[in-house]
Amino acid sequence: MENGLFCRQNGANWRATGSTWRKTAFEELETIVSLAPDMGVTSLYSDYVLPIxxxxxxxxxxxxxxxxxxxxxxxxxxxxxxxxxxxxxxxxxxxxxxxxxxxxxxxxxxxxxxxxxxxxxxxxxxxxxxxxxxxxxxxxxxxxxxxxxxxxxxxxxxxxxxxxxxxxxxxxxxxxxxxxxxxxxxxx
Structure with missing residues (x-):
């Protein structure tokens, strides 16, 4: 996978298996974009944060x-x-x-x-x-x-x-x- 787009969610923090999910969801992506109202864990992992x-x-x-x-x-x-x-x-x-x-x-x-x-x-x-x-x-x-x-x-x-x-x-x-x-x- 090259790119990930996360819209109005904080998936990195919502999962009971957060560390495993973050490893597979984020560390394998080249570019991560999140659309978020807050600077949650998902946004902290993102290359670009579009303010919502x-x-x-x-x-x-x-x-x-x-x-x-x-x-x-x-x-x-x-x-x-x-x-x-x-x-x-x-x-x-x-x-x-x-x-x-x-x-x-x-x-x-x-x-x-x-x-x-x-x-x-x-x-x-x-x-x-x-x-x-x-x-x-x-x-x-x-x-x-x-x-x-x-x-x-x-x-x-x-x-x-x-x-x-x-x-x-x-x-x-x-x-x-x-x-x-x-x-x-x-x-x-």
Whole structure:
């Protein structure tokens, strides 16, 4: 392996076998890039750290199995320094990949993914990432998730942002409650 890209995770610290994982994941890579809001262990091993906005510096959704609510996160303050949200950082990477593939006249390739042949055209990376220009920022991504996800209230991200939180209908309890969670009750 030559390169590793770690996005918004601290895998080097999250594993019980951290030292073994770090050895195999990091010491065999030539170049490591991490997109992270904090300087965790993964970032410390990285050659490049692209600063990512924290929760209160971004527009996003929060939906967890522990609570029966959909929460809209609004950018309360602008990101510090050169930090941007994950979507924008990845858009910039997709734009650079598309541009370089065109400059270098990279032709589409056939790749194998899970036993299937997939055609990859790196000149179209940005077009695919933005769904042909329909998704242009993290608010658009949030709206796409709301529209496409079964069981989530159909609401505009703007309305969700104003309300802050909405109940997910049909969910009477959460995985954290004793009566629902087999890990707590030990009953299946």
């Amino acid at each position: 906005a924290h929760h209160y510096e971004r527009n996003d959704l929060m939906l967890q199995s522990r609570v029966p609510y959909l929460q809209g996160l609004n950018e309360a303050v602008p990101p510090l320094g050169e930090a941007v949200d994950d979507w924008e950082a990845n858009r910039r990477l997709a734009e650079a990949i598309s541009r370089r593939a065109k400059e270098r006249n990279i032709k589409p390739i056939q790749d194998a993914v899970d036993g299937r042949t997939v055609r990859r055209d790196y000149t179209k990376t940005l077009e695919l990432y933005t769904m042909g220009g329909r998704v242009n920022n993290s608010k658009d991504v949030a709206q796409f998730i709301i529209n496409a996800s079964h069981g989530i209230p159909k609401i505009s991200f703007e309305e969700l942002s104003q309300k802050g939180i909405v109940k997910v209908e049909g969910v009477e309890s959460t995985m954290g409650e004793k009566k629902m969670n087999p890990l707590i009750t030990m009953k299946l």
